Amino acid sequence: MRNVLKAETLERKFPLLSVENGCIVSKDADLTVAFEVELPELYTVTADEYEAMHASWIKAIKVLPEHSVVCKQDWFVKETYRPKTGGEEQSFLARSYERHFNERPFLNHRCYLYLTKTTRERNRRQSDFSTLCRGFLLPREITDKEAAERFLEAVEQFERIMNDSGHVRLRRLDTDEVTGTKEHPGLVEKYFSLSLEDGTAVLQDICLKPGRMRIGDKRLCLHTLSDAEDLPGKLSTDMRYERMSTDRSDCRLSFAAPVGLLLSCNHIYSQYVFIDSAQEILQMMEKNSRNMLSLSKYSRSNAVNQEWTEMYLDEAHAKGLLPVRCHCNVIAWAEDADEFRRIRNDTGSQLAMMECTPRYNTVDTPVLYWAGIPGNAGDFPAEESFYTFLEQAVCLFAGETNYRNSPSPFGIRMADRQNGIPVHVDISDLPMKRGIITNRNKFILGPSGSGKSFFTNHLVRNYYEQGTHILLVDTGNSYQGLCRMIHDRTQGEDGIYITYEEDNPISFNPFYTDSGQFDVEKRESIKTLILTLWKREDEAPTRAEEVALSGAVNAYIRKISGDRSVRPDFNGFYEFVSVDYRRMIEEKRVREKDFDIDGFLNVLEPFYRGGDYDFLLNSDKELDLTNKRFIVFELDNIGSNKVLLPVVTLIIMETFIAKMRRLKGVRKMILIEECWKALMSANMSEYIKYLFKTVRKYFGEAVVVTQEVDDIISSPIVKEAIINNSDCKILLDQRKYMNKFEHIQRLLGLTDKEKGQILSINQANHPGRSYREVWIGLGGTHSAVYATEVSEEEYFTFSTEESEKLEVQRLAEESGGDLEAAVRRMAEKRREEQRQTSTFKQERL
Structure with missing residues (x-):
């Protein structure tokens, strides 16, 4: 039986000739420059920013010469997440985190822009003149070299305008990226295989039957916007996304977002703008208007069309608008017949969400697919476009992309809000390097049940595994599990959990150091500690008492430094003061009213051997916490103890400041969670103020976590020292405080954009996943909502x-x-x- 089906080779029908100097040259002598486009991240753009992006596109397109074609092509391809192993040894929790997301499907997005210079004749050709319909293709020669040079100059201006906009970035594709290499497929190969994979692309048979177009096993369906009647009565740059908006805030997306990332299937959304001679278009419109006016008495539709044409001409002349031709289409594909029906219906419904009339095109699918080949926009059939103004045409551009991984090697792993896959986020180093923030300090606010403890655990786990020294101050056993996990993994060398228990109370030795050296800060911390034990908060020492205390501490340190056989502890200090230092001040004839040594010893007696708190400062465990990388101080049991709490908090501060000073070039973090009673004392408040202002100079960061709004409103320490010196603010679900969020907004200095993002938290969570969303703001200029999924x-x-x-x-x-x-x-x-x-x-x- 003879095969009567018409078959052709891709080689004979291939419309491109070569790629020279970064330009795609077609066989009809069209020149095309290809770019990869970097768009803003989803849910992070305001209405004003969409307006600014819109204005930048218009400004850039206007520099292109006549008979140019702008083709913006957004690819949305389903892929599955592949865990990032990196080759290094991972911890048990890091491995489980990556396995949790293994093979999770997501919609990958790439955006490409093709700027094509064609001719007047090519721009007006119908679909029957497509290269698909010609028997053979004879390459033509570029005759107007000056026009080509002017076009390339305009392309450079176009690129500069867009990159200077601050919202969209263009990167020009080189020859290998277009044509491909032996190892990696190029853009043209990817288009013919409908795949964004960087592996070897497999070219399959292409069936070009209208209504039944197929590439390999992938069946294609095409929806078009090719008539002004298909569009709504009014176009805008953006739209309100109701699912993540509230009555007090707006979440904005681009007008074309429903056929972008919100359409969850394999598809390509192509947007074309054809720049013809504006004068010729207006002259043609004038002629059509006169013809319809003369025929208006025969048909009312002619009168209506004449009136619309006149309005179009009035707009063009009065406002100086640029008339262009426009076309948009969505090519979606699936392999299964049931899925094919579903995506066809989904595409139509998403177009309807834009208030557009969905046109399922079964006739021109092959021709429009062929015109979408990179560099072949000159082959587009003119009858599929409609006349509009440039401002309206650009409204149909998709304006956002997926969350991007930070290029920084350091950061935390959060989940993408749209796709639910891990994304690498740097909220410390790269923002500091780029000048977005001036310190790494963080302020975390989240009510009970908002997922705060999961986020902070996840944060410190990521930081610890990247070499950070972490000291945690907690009052709710939130980090007990993580600390024990680290303790077991390091065989007790790290993961130090310090808490007060009756049978195992907190115990320190302020006079112990690994090196036996006592620098100025160590001496000062000991003096401050003993002063806290000696005097009440409202009782200031005299100058003579300060000098006497300093002399006692320094004399005792000289003694234990000179005699290594003496075990230094508070008991030894107490005995030294009662005997040796008493003799020294008697020799100096220090008066009792200047320094009452007996009164001094009487106040310190509870901390001496046999006293009520003799365990506190006489630890026999010679533990120097300076080199321990994960330390948790649990203060829940001593939160109301007026004796123990001030002492313990001072020791905590001394421990971290020792890390700051001694660990050169090592990242360090102190995280204080719900420890407001510990922060209220006068001595502690001074430490906190000092810490937040100076920790950045020592490659460190201070983090404060709270759940009550009243904490940040009522505490002058937090308000002045912490909030003003925390360039990274992290907020969790604030719906409990929606009625008084304006006060929080003023206190934290949040913009309306940031307010809208915060109030959208957990508004549209995926029902099949368990996670909580969190807002991260950097320096008041960069912010986004992420998901904490573990x-x-x-x-x-x-x-x-x-x-x-x-x-x-x-x-x-x-x-x-x-x-x-x-x-x-x-x-x-x-x-x-x-x-x-x-x-x-x-x-x-």
Whole structure:
């Protein structure tokens, strides 16, 4: 049986001739320059910024010469997430985090821009003159070399205008990126295979039957906007996205967003703007207007069209608008027949969301697909375009993209708000380098139940695994699981958890150092500590008392430094003052009213051997915390103890300041969570003010976490020292405080854009995933909402639910104290329950 089907080779029909000097040259002598476009991230752009982007596009397009074509092509291709291993050894929690997202589907987005210089004749050709309909293609020669040079100059101006806009960045593609290499496919190969994969592209058979176009197993459907009647009565640069807006805030997306990232299927959204001779277009319009006027008595539609044409001409002449031709289309594809029907309907419904009339085109699919080949925009059929103004045409441009990974090697892993896949975010180093922030300090505000403890655990876990020294001050056992996990992994060398228990109280030795050296700051911290034990907060020491105390501390340090056999501790200091230092001040004839040594010893006696608090400053564990990388001070049990709390908080500050001073070139962080009683004392407040102002000079950052709005409103320490010196502000769900959020906004200096982003938190969470969203603002200029989604293993490690913590502890005891094994068992049990629930739902459906 003879095959009667018409078949042709791609080689014979291929419309491109070569790529020379970064320009794509077609066989019809069209020149095209290709760019990759970097758009702003989704949900981070305001209405004013969309207006600014719109104005930049208009300004740039106006520099292009007549008979140019602007083709903006947005690719949206479904891919699956591949875990980032990096080749280095990962911790148990890091591995579980990456596995949690393994093979999760997401919609990848790439945006390309093609600027084409063609001719007047090519710009007006119909679909039957497409290269697909010609028997053979004979390459033509570029005759007007000056026009080509002017076009390339205009392209450079176009690129400079867009890059200077601050919202959109263009990167010109080189020859290899267009044509490909032996290792990587080029843009043309990717288009013919409808794939963004950087691996080897496989070219498959292309079936060009109208209505049944197919590339390999991928069936294509095409929806077009090719008539002014298909558009709504009014076009705008942006639209209100209701799902993430409230009655007090707006979430804005570009007008074309419904056929962009909001259309969750494989598709390409192509936007064309054809720049013809404006004078010729207006003359043609004038002629059409006169013809319709003369025929108006035969048909009322002629009168209506004549009136619209006159309005178009009036707008063009009165406002100096540039008349252009425009076309937009959405090519979507699927391999399964049921999925094909679904995406066809979804595309139509998304166009309807834009108030456009969806036109499912079954006739011109092959021709419009062919015109979308990079560099082949000159092959576009003129009858598929409509006349409008440049301002309206640019409104149809898609204006946002997915969240991008930070190029910085340091950062944290957050989840993309739209796709739910990990994204690398640097909120410390790169913003500092770029001048977005001037310090790395962070202020975290989130009410109870907003996911605050999960976020902070996730933050410090990421920082610790990248070499940061972390000191945590907590009052709710929020970090007990993570600290124990680190303690077990390092075999007790790290992960130090210090808390007060009756049978195992907090114990320190302020006179112990690994090196045996006492620098100025160590001496001053000891003096401040003893002064806190000696005097009440409202009782200031005299100058003579300060000198006497300083002399006692320095004399004792000289003694223990000279005699290494003496074990330094507070007991030794007390005995030294009662005997040796008493003799010294008697020799100096220091009067009792200047320094009452007996009164001094009487006040310090509770901390001496046999006293009520003799355990506090006489630890026999010679532990110097300076070189420990993860330390948690749990103050919950001593939060109301007027004796222990000031002492412990001073020791905490001394520990961190020692890290600041001694650890050169090492990143360090102090995180204070819900410790407001500890912050209220006079001595502590001075430490906090000093810390927040100077920690940046020592490659460090201070983080304060709170859940009550009243804390930041009522505390002058927080208001003056912390908020003003924290360039990174992190807020979680604030819907509880929506009625008084204006006060929070004024206090934190938030813009209306940031307010809108914060109030959109958790408004449209994906029902199939468990996560909480968090807003991160940097320097008042860069901000975005991310998702804190953790693995099941991380969940049970970070959880603050008492029942879950007790169950983990019970399983750990059964496993011989192995917390990792207990967490793994709990995580697997929970995943099994979720699988059973999912199976049950599917069976019911």
